[in-house]
Amino acid sequence: MEESKQAELALLKDVAGLTKGEKHYDYTYGLTEGKYIGLKEFSYWSMALPMRRILESKVSKLGNGFYGHFVKMGLFVFSRENLGSIEAVKAMNYTISLQKYQEFRYNRLYIADVDDLFVCNLDDGLREDSRLIRYRITQEQRQTFYQEAVQRQNP
DSSP states (O other), rough: OOOOOHHHOOOOOOOTOOOOOOOEEESSSSOOSSSSSHHEEEHHHHTOOOOHHHHHHHHHHHHHTTOOOOOOOOEEOOOSSOOOOHHHHHHHHHHHHHTTTOOOOOOOEEESSSSSEEEEEEOTTGGGSSEEEEEEOOHHHHHHHHHHHHHHHHH
């Protein structure tokens, strides 16, 4: 991708699904068209740490007091892959196991992927089937989020 403000704006519009172009891959943040999506962002995101290492790092930092001492804490994690409920439950249970003996813990885990937002309640004493809520993110919502973000930057 060329390094310019114009290219940056084109990429943002691609990710929001506002432009049309040739199709590269299905791996395109839930979008199927655009100039820079698919192949071009794949190499960047393939360098991201796996979910397990991200959770380990964040839970460790919280336990060591890196983020301060609060009564309630939430952790928001992005996934470059579409996750199913099974993967979200695994991430939730792994987070619970990591922080089981820590004084400071996350109360909520938010996992955002291409098409979903998983909200996980990490508080003690809950049944597994009552801990997870899955919210679908539609193409229209992605476009709305993009438009709102742009409008806030340019009042």
